[in-house]
Amino acid sequence: MGNDDRLRGRVALVTGALGCLGAWTAKAFLDEGASVVAYDLRVDDPHRLRLVLGEDAARVTLEQGDVTDVERLGAVMDRHGVTRVVHLAGLQVPFCRANPPLGARVNVEGTVAVFEAVKQRRDRIPGVALASSAAVYGPDDPSPAPEVGPFSPRTHYGVFKLANEGTARVYWADDGIPSIAIRPYVVYGPARDQGLTSTPTLAMQAAARGDPFTISYGGAAQYDYAPDVGLAFARASAAVSTGAIAANYPGVPAHMAEVIAAIEAAAPDAAGMIRFEETGLPFPAQLEATALERAIGPLPRTPLADGVRQAVEHFRRIAS
Structure with missing residues (x-):
């Protein structure tokens, strides 16, 4: 896929940029020709940025x-002339x-603060892209x-994310600030080392080392x-x-047995060493996902086997 010319030469602010998705979003911006400002509570340990970007982490x-x-x-937006958020x-x-x-303060109040800062700078920032989550659903949803x-939603986190989608709608209705909220499901790949659905990635890392590992849940889900x-x-x-668009990410549906099969194919020495708990996630197994590509255009859809293989290879490279 070609680069998005709307990003070339822009200055992007990424809040939470030292997390997994923050690091990969920073890489995407750099690859698309934008500059990146990483805004985070602690910046003394940017290990995920280094894991994802290597020497290019210095460009952030x-x-x-x-x-x-x-x-x-x-102040940060103004100092760097931020044009994308x-x-x-x-x-x-x-x-x-x-x-x-604390979860409510960071997730809900933090989202309000971002919209307020953007509202004061509409002359150069067109709107907000923000992270929602598949956790807005619960196990009783279809x-x-x-x-x-x-x-x-069955979790505080899901309730907070649903509130953020409502916040976005109100800022559009009252202040004309457009937004796109993306709901990922099970995000996997290098730098995914914490959170409820992080253990498939930790299993990939363990397999790359040749170590046994038990994934903390089972059943079917979508993998991003x-x-x-x-x-x-x-x-x-x-x-x-x-x-104010809220859209599910178009991931790959898979049962945990398929995830483990992909791990074993990428790391044959780990065959029989990766297991999983039977309890499923408290979310629907599959999500409809058409709104995001209608809004932003076609996206890559890395097959599960390819993504797992690339992740295992990445973990092997950094371990060598």
Whole structure:
């Protein structure tokens, strides 16, 4: 796929850029010809950026700041002349479960702060691309789950993400700020080392080392290769133009047995060493996903076997 000319020469702010999707989104921006400002609460350990970008990590400008601080966000946007915004900062399912008040502050108040900062700079920032999640659904929702709901989230994290989608709609209705919220499901690939659905990637890393591993859940889900999702966020930041779109990411449906088969094909020495728990995730097995590509254009769809093989090869390279 060719580059998106709407990103060339732009300056992109990525909140939560030191996370997995933040690192891959930063790479996508750099590959598309944009400059990147990484905004995160802690910038002293950018190991995921280095894992994904290698020497190109030095091309990313690091800015420390709390995502709930509107003044700090605005100052960083102004200092660097930011023209595109991707909002990924947030606490994941386990952290929201452990500390719901902090989860609400970071996920919900932080999203309001990003929209407020963008509202004051509409002359150069067209809108917001932000991370929602498949966690807006719950186990009682239908499968495939319609993109327009119903939504019955079973986790604090899912409730917070659903609130953020509502926040985006209100900022469009009241202030004319367009947005695209993307709902990934199971993101996998290098740098995915924490969160409820991180253990398939940890299993790939273990297989690359030749170590046994037990994945923490089973059943069927959709799998989203992290480099593909990062590209989607970068391109969504350039495609925002009207409305408040909330779209499922078009991932690859697979049962956990298929995931393990892909891992064993990529790392034959690990055959029989990777297992999984039987309990499934508290989300529908499949999601309808057509709105995102209608909004931003065609996206790569890396087959599961190829994505797993690339991830295993990546882990082997960094271990050597």
